[in-house]
Amino acid sequence: xxxxxxxxxxxxxxxxxxxxxxxxxxxxxxxxxxxxxxxxxxxxxxxxxxxxxxxxxxxxxxxxxxxxxxxxxxxxxxxxxxxxxxxxxxxxxxxxxxxxxxxxxxxxxxxxxxxxxxxxxxxxxxxxxxxxxxxxxxxxxxxxxxxxxxxxxxxxxxxxxxxxxxxxxxxxxxxxxxxxxxxxxxxxxxxxxxxxxxxx
Numbered sequence: 001x002x003x004x005x006x007x008x009x010x011x012x013x014x015x016x017x018x019x020x021x022x023x024x025x026x027x028x029x030x031x032x033x034x035x036x037x038x039x040x041x042x043x044x045x046x047x048x049x050x051x052x053x054x055x056x057x058x059x060x061x062x063x064x065x066x067x068x069x070x071x072x073x074x075x076x077x078x079x080x081x082x083x084x085x086x087x088x089x090x091x092x093x094x095x096x097x098x099x100x101x102x103x104x105x106x107x108x109x110x111x112x113x114x115x116x117x118x119x120x121x122x123x124x125x126x127x128x129x130x131x132x133x134x135x136x137x138x139x140x141x142x143x144x145x146x147x148x149x150x151x152x153x154x155x156x157x158x159x160x161x162x163x164x165x166x167x168x169x170x171x172x173x174x175x176x177x178x179x180x181x182x183x184x185x186x187x188x189x190x191x192x193x194x195x196x197x198x199x200x
Contacts, residue, residue: 001193002149003105004030007075010101011036013200016072018097022060022088023078027053030077040071042078060084064091072097077105080126082134089135089155101156107132107188108151109180125150130175133187145188146196153188154196 001009010016011034019036024043027050031041041055042063056063060078074092078084085104092102109125129145132153136143142158145151184190191199 003075003077003103003152004033006146006148006152006193007073007103008033008035010073010103014072014099014101016100018069018071018073020071020074020092020095022063022074022076022092024050024055027055030075031055036073040069060088060091064095067095070095070097070100072100073103074100075103075105080106080128082127082130085126085128085131086134089131090138093138093141093155093157096157098157101154104128104132104153104155106150107145107153108147108184108190127175128153129180129184129188133175136189143189144196144199145190147190147192151188151190 007019011019017037019034019039021031021034021039021041024031024041024046026047027041028048031039031053039054041050041053042058042060043050043055044057044059046055046057074096076085076088076092078088089102089104096102106125106128109129129151132143132145135141135155140157142156144154146154180187
């Protein structure tokens with residue numbers, strides 16, 4: 001299963017009716033094949049034919065600024081930096097319907113693609129994984145990472161104690177590649193697709 005499969009699986013399984021995608025750029029790679037009643041895309045630099053697809057040519061910060069809508073499922077694949085991804089997650093949580101979920105792409109990088117600047121035409125995951133670690137300190141959320149398609153963060157609203165056995169905070173206040181390689185399974189709560197399905 002890739003990101004599109006997982007999104008469509010959740011739409012069917014959870015009977016979701018509304019979808020927001022942050023970071024569309026190439027609509028045909030994902031947005032166009034999401035099967036849902038109502039969907040909105042946000043992309044400051046869309047490529048290809050997007051004029052009739054309900055894609056807004058603005059940044060995510062601009063989109064969220066005066067937004068009143070809420071969505072059942074939100075997929076974040078925008079600017080691949082820790083800071084912007086964390087901001088997109090926080091904003092998405094404010095606009096998530098009860099029982100909804102947030103998915104975040106590119107949470108399991110390799111060293112080669114874990115750059116935090118322009119990708120120069122290469123694959124680029126950035127340091128999105130750090131935002132997934134950060135968000136686990138927010139009360140009322142449950143976070144895991146699905147081990148597929150460069151890693152897909154899965155975030156839901158939850159009011160129970162965080163299930164992860166994380167190391168003491170000072171150990172990874174400054175997250176780096178060495179920390180990631182040593183304890184990424186603990187930091188990101190990585191699950192196989194089957195483990196994730198069974199946890200729904």
